[in-house]
Amino acid sequence: MQYYLSNQPAFDDADAHGGLLIMSADLCPFARLEEFDVSIDTLGSMRKIMPDDENIAYLCKLKTSIPSYDLQRTSIYAFCNYLYKKLCSIDFPEINDISSYASITEWIYNIDSAFNLSVNISLEYIWSKSEKLTLECISTLMYVSFRGNKETYMNFYNENQARILTYLKHQTKSHRIFIDSEKNAIHVEYILRLRDVHPL
Numbered sequence: 687m688q689y690y691l692s693n694q695p696a697f698d699d700a701d702a703h704g705g706l707l708i709m710s711a712d713l714c715p716f717a718r719l720e721e722f723d724v725s726i727d728t729l730g731s732m733r734k735i736m737p738d739d740e741n742i743a744y745l746c747k748l749k750t751s752i753p754s755y756d757l758q759r760t761s762i763y764a765f766c767n768y769l770y771k772k773l774c775s776i777d778f779p780e781i782n783d784i785s786s787y788a789s790i791t792e793w794i795y796n797i798d799s800a801f802n803l804s805v806n807i808s809l810e811y812i813w814s815k816s817e818k819l820t821l822e823c824i825s826t827l828m829y830v831s832f833r834g835n836k837e838t839y840m841n842f843y844n845e846n847q848a849r850i851l852t853y854l855k856h857q858t859k860s861h862r863i864f865i866d867s868e869k870n871a872i873h874v875e876y877i878l879r880l881r882d883v884h885p886l
Contacts, residue, residue: 804834
C-alpha cells in the first residue's frame, strides 16, 4: 500500500490514460521469471505493435518514472524469511499437510529465490505417496524442485520418466500421453465420450 501511496500521482495519471491495469502488471515484482528468461512487458509489446500511438508512448515513459518495488523492504518479505527459517528445520517426511507445504514453498520462492526449500523436498517420497496426493500438489512440488534444485529434479525425471507419464495419463484420464522433444512439450490425447462431442 505504501508503494501505491508513494507513487499515487503516477498511478492516477496512468488511470487517466487508460493504462493503470497494464502498467500495474508490468511493474509487478513477479512479472519476471529469471529461470525461464520470461518477463511481462505489455506496454513494450504494445509499443512495438503500435509505434505511433502517443498514448502508449506516454504510458511507457510514465512507467519508467516509477521506481521498482523493493520487496526486501516489506513486512511480507520479513514474514517469508521467518517462514523459510521455520520450514528449513522440518524434515520433509514429518510434514502432515504436504499440499499446504507445497503452496508455501512455491509462494516464498516467488518472493525471493533465496527462500529455496526445494533441497528439502524428497521427490522419491512424494512419488511413493502419489496415490494420496493431488495432481496439483505433485505438480507444484515438481515445479519448485525444477526451479530451485534443477540437477536433482532432472536426475529424478530421467530415471522416472515412464512412471511420471503413466501417473499423468491416469490422472488426466487421457488416451495417450507422449513427449515431443523437438518442441519441448508434452502432448495429451483424449477420446471424447459421445455426450462430450458438440457439433460445430
